[in-house]
Amino acid sequence: QQPVQSPQAVILREGEDAVINCSSSKALYSVHWYRQKHGEAPVFLMILLKGGEQKGHEKISASFNEKKQQSSLYLTASQLSYSGTYFCGTAAGAGGTSYGKLTFGQGTILTVHP
């Protein structure tokens, strides 16, 4: 079942912060975050594993609440280069037939203006 992302779209000015949420109805093993710019391939940002710590990448970090089956992506002091569509991909298990089988959310469109 497809995870649900919110909000569907965000408009920011440079320097502002944003939070993108990803929620699943299934127990999750991992959550993957990707950013896709128009006409390009999705690019990996980070992965959060069950039992793992909050991850960070430059000014982008994420958390994973296993009990609530939710993940949030935090973008601080946004830059123009952050514009794009953000997808969360969820995996229900590790190893075997579940491994790498990501189900993606519908995406959140982030637009950063000067």
Add this chain to the structure above:
Amino acid sequence: DAGVIQSPRHEVTEMGQEVTLRCKPISGHDYLFWYRQTMMRGLELLIYFNNNVPIDDSGMPEDRFSAKMPNASFSTLKIQPSEPRDSAVYFCASTYSGNTIYFGEGSWLTVV
């Protein structure tokens, strides 16, 4: 290092024609995925392979779609016959038993 390589990048074909999309995964990766992206349905997993063996093809829409991976460095996704509703971006992706899945640039398919 070369990333996931897909061909063709763009294809326009007439309804009823056969379409073959090709993918070369990153060397050493043992998982290969085929995804389809449309505005309406987003990113959908069609099929994935582990060590060249198809593991899950439950996402393949119908019998018109088939995928093969004859060796560790090559995979094809074939649509025969193609229909306008198959128009989409088809992504190939790969990973090594690890966590990061790398996507290719995509094949933009238009069926008229």
